Amino acid sequence: MSSETRAPWPLKLASAAGLAFLLVPLLIIFVYAFTTEERSFVWPPPGLTLKWFAVAWGRTDLWSALTLSVQVASISTLIALILGTLCAAAVSQTQFFGRETISLLVILPIALPGIITGMALRSAFSIADIPFSFWTIVLGHATFCVVVVYNNAVARFRRTSGSLIEASMDLGADGFQTFRHVILPNIGTALLAGGMLAFALSFDEVIVTTFTAGQQQTLPLWMLEELIRPRQRPVTNVVAMVVVLVTTLPMLLAFYLTRDGDQIAGSGK
């Protein structure tokens, strides 16, 4: 029997402090979105207002950045879903010699620092004389998004028992029917979770994007510009709050979709 089930108080204190350290900065963003102060980061806010939401709404540069981000993230997620699922299916089906290598290859773009992926793509574009475009951004994003889909799908394939597939085949379904009616329903939520995480990952990416985007501005690039050369700080505050909401909601949803059983592949971000 487990001898102790109550945590000692220093541990409680340290972990509570740690959790506060993790969560408080996010809450602060929510307060600043309503501040009346325009020029500096004064704390506590001198007053609260909703006016900046309207100002942010009217900014066209913001809307075009948002549109570009959504487009890039959608296409990258689609590519990542296809490549990640194929890879996961192949790896979990058989024991072939290159298994480890494939896993490593998929994880590498995200395990290595962003500047390496970014600078590598930048060098390749420079050597091959490829001009920066929408597609150069997608190329980079899709490459590092595969891993989250792959992780989720592999975990689910591991839990899906092979006997289900064999039973389906024994009962006369061909491979495609088995895929459509047995495999897909089984891995569906894992793919949905992986896809949402991939979307969030792409939507938020800034380091690789700075190396692969020309004149285009995704939302993170817009934000970066505002952080380095602020034009209207309150608008940045509002955008920051909205971005926190938009990026954490898919995460919460993914949490509910996969909460029983396997973990979502957050560690692979």
Next chain:
Amino acid sequence: MIVLDTGAILPRRGGIFGALSDAFWRHPKLLVFLMLTPPVLWFGIIYLGSLLALLLQSFYSLDEFSGLVVPEFTLSTYAQLFRPSNFDIIVRTVLMAAAVTLASGIVAFPIAYMAARYAKGKWKALFYLGVMLPLWSSYLVKVYAWKLILAKEGILNWVFESLRLTPLLDAFLSIPVIGGNSLSVSYTGTFLVFLYIWLPYMILPTQAALERVPVNLIDASGDLGATPFQTFWHVIFPLALPGLVAGSIFTFSLTLGDYIIPNIVGSSRQIIGQAVYAQQGSAGNIPLAAAFTVVPIVIMGLYLWMAKRLGAFDAL
């Protein structure tokens, strides 16, 4: 009534899908091969190809007069890395990465330990979300939040002022290397933001490793007369070490390759990421930028090799 008139072996299916399906069943390797082809091509051409291009560029050099890249093999670009000003950048980055890794291990451990061993039900979910929300919130927004916290008129200064501890903060900021005009333009600020942003990457693998420590091992240790501290030091910690090492791979590698955080919260002395960005951008010196990028790859290669020997990959 169903009459079983077929033998044990069914006839082949008709149609192209049927034939394909049969072929895959007979030759499972064919299916695996077909499934692997697109991802392997993608990663082989785009990713590995780019890495090769990076390596290639790092052996080129920049003509100092024309400002054009000379596509001829040379080691002179790598030699430039050892100039004092560039070498300082590398040393500084590695020191920062080591400090961030060590600190995140210390901060992450209690959280991971609590979440793995004591938190149940609702509390477990709270710990999970407490780690995942910051992990998945926008990277730039998190940096921005810290800009708000560390700025001269920001929250931290306000806290110190309210507690009448401003002299303490000023004394700290006057320390030569880690201090500065305000926290948001000092190494300490950079360090804090790195710590905050990479912390979840340390917590998750550590927690995963701790969750796999069998409870009966801990009980056995207690039954055999070990004090809780001895149990921790001789049983729990060694088993959690692969998780900590796995987490340190992330914190170390991410710090080596970041340039945004020190750009926004930090002093004017560059780290590797900033050097890469500056060289490829305004300076137009892609070869030197590429050579700088090879440095974290080499450092991480060594680091991963050591981590593998410690068994860190089983905890990922």
